[in-house]
Amino acid sequence: MGKLFGTDGARGVAGKDLTPELAMQIGRAAAAVLAGKTQHRPRFIIGKDTRISGDMLESALAAGLCSVGADVELLGVIPTPAVAYLVRKYNADAGVVISASHNPVEFNGIKLFGGEGYKLPDEIEDEIEHHVFNNGAELTLATGTAIGTVKRVESALNDYVEYLADAIDADLSGLNIAVDCANGASSAPASLLFPRLGANCHFIGNEPDGGNINEGCGSTHIDKLAAYVVKNGLDCGVAFDGDADRCLAVDENGKEIDGDKIIAILATGMKQEGKLKEDTAVVTVMSNLGFIEYMRQNGMKTAITAVGDRYVLEEMRDKGYVIGGEQSGHIILLQHSTTGDGELTAGMLLRTLAEKKCKMSELNALYTRYPQVTVNVKATNEQKARYKEDEYIAGFVESQQQSLMGLGRVLVRASGTEPLIRVMVEGKDEEAIAASADRIAVKINERIHARK
Numbered sequence: 448m449g450k451l452f453g454t455d456g457a458r459g460v461a462g463k464d465l466t467p468e469l470a471m472q473i474g475r476a477a478a479a480v481l482a483g484k485t486q487h488r489p490r491f492i493i494g495k496d497t498r499i500s501g502d503m504l505e506s507a508l509a510a511g512l513c514s515v516g517a518d519v520e521l522l523g524v525i526p527t528p529a530v531a532y533l534v535r536k537y538n539a540d541a542g543v544v545i546s547a548s549h550n551p552v553e554f555n556g557i558k559l560f561g562g563e564g565y566k567l568p569d570e571i572e573d574e575i576e577h578h579v580f581n582n583g584a585e586l587t588l589a590t591g592t593a594i595g596t597v598k599r600v601e602s603a604l605n606d607y608v609e610y611l612a613d614a615i616d617a618d619l620s621g622l623n624i625a626v627d628c629a630n631g632a633s634s635a636p637a638s639l640l641f642p643r644l645g646a647n648c649h650f651i652g653n654e655p656d657g658g659n660i661n662e663g664c665g666s667t668h669i670d671k672l673a674a675y676v677v678k679n680g681l682d683c684g685v686a687f688d689g690d691a692d693r694c695l696a697v698d699e700n701g702k703e704i705d706g707d708k709i710i711a712i713l714a715t716g717m718k719q720e721g722k723l724k725e726d727t728a729v730v731t732v733m734s735n736l737g738f739i740e741y742m743r744q745n746g747m748k749t750a751i752t753a754v755g756d757r758y759v760l761e762e763m764r765d766k767g768y769v770i771g772g773e774q775s776g777h778i779i780l781l782q783h784s785t786t787g788d789g790e791l792t793a794g795m796l797l798r799t800l801a802e803k804k805c806k807m808s809e810l811n812a813l814y815t816r817y818p819q820v821t822v823n824v825k826a827t828n829e830q831k832a833r834y835k836e837d838e839y840i841a842g843f844v845e846s847q848q849q850s851l852m853g854l855g856r857v858l859v860r861a862s863g864t865e866p867l868i869r870v871m872v873e874g875k876d877e878e879a880i881a882a883s884a885d886r887i888a889v890k891i892n893e894r895i896h897a898r899k
Contacts, residue, residue, distance in 0.1 A: 474511025629665025
């Protein structure tokens with residue numbers, strides 16, 4: 448991981464960590480690096496979520512791109528996976544997304560996609576970082592007619608919705624559903640897509656005002672959707688995060704359907720249709736043991752990676768697998784998309800429900816999850832590094848793993864997107880794993896603050 452780009456782009460508090468000056472430098476460096484690889488005047492498309500800081504960062508990015516001779520096309524507010532799709536459709540050299548995904552409004556981020564719709568490889572991000580940290584000293588600014596131009600693309604939203612409708616190819620007539628858009632980038636496309644597929648839709652979290660993204664709604668606050676579904680007697684509900692690359696769901700009883708469950712439901716259907724490559728789904732070390740056992744018992748395999756959609760995607764592309772994702776709801780359907788797409792995932796889940804003609808709770812009952820407890824420890828980048836180097840912590844975590852006596856597991860990791868160290872303990876005894884998670888979190892907190 449570089450110093451600027453984490454597992455999901457550059458991210459921080461807008462105006463403090465992620466300043467307009469930094470955004471301009473990233474734009475300038477990205478254009479220069481990609482111009483050198485394409486050997487022509489590069490074209491960039493830029494999309495953003497609904498955060499109030501998006502306009503500021505968009506303007507700075509565009510200025511940086513244009514300053515070294517790149518042309519810019521602004522897509523406006525649109526989901527992250529839309530940029531990954533449209534960069535291919537529009538034959539652009541790269542796409543930029545301004546979003547901090549599921550994070551609160553004060554955060555924002557910049558992530559880059561190459562012309563094929565995949566996130567830029569580490570080596571290209573490293574080149575961009577080099578120029579940013581060198582203050583662009585090696586870059587040549589454009590002058591005269593070599594300076595880039597900026598234009599807006601009015602068709603982006605409709606082009607994306609058209610693609611989704613074709614990919615999902617479902618008749619959802621008769622389904623009564625709730626859709627929680629997190630007051631984010633899915634607010635506009637979801638309102639066009641799901642009614643078009645025939646569903647009777649109740650929308651919540653679809654009135655973004657620049658400050659309410661992810662605020663008490665969306666996939667990070669699934670309880671709101673659950674209560675709404677139960678209160679209104681609906682068949683199910685789906686929820687997205689701020690940039691709509693994640694999807695979680697609830698059944699008619701308000702019970703959560705996490706990313707593991709969605710992958711299990713979709714993979715089972717794909718296997719029955721002979722479309723599950725090597726009968727394998729790609730997941731991360733965070734996936735529930737109940738999911739792993741279900742897959743094995745039903746003739747399917749799991750390829751397990753480190754946490755982060757980029758690692759899931761790398762494994763999928765390397766082996767040709769067609770479905771993979773994370774418990775958080777970031778699910779990649781590689782036959783249709785080059786990144787996680789919440790609305791595509793929701794559409795495929797709802798199509799399965801419509802075709803099965805059953806209740807969502809029946810799909811949700813595929814397997815029983817092992818209890819999982821997650822405790823977050825606040826940590827700066829320096830404290831994260833201290834944790835990773837601390838052999839005492841490593842030994843303490845191992846002792847807690849041993850105390851579960853083979854009936855569970857412990858996973859501790861530094862978040863790549865938030866200032867947190869996450870402690871996850873999983874097992875059959877919920878009281879025991881909760882106590883273990885608390886002990887580990889207390890010990891980590893003590894150790895990372897032990898010396899300044």
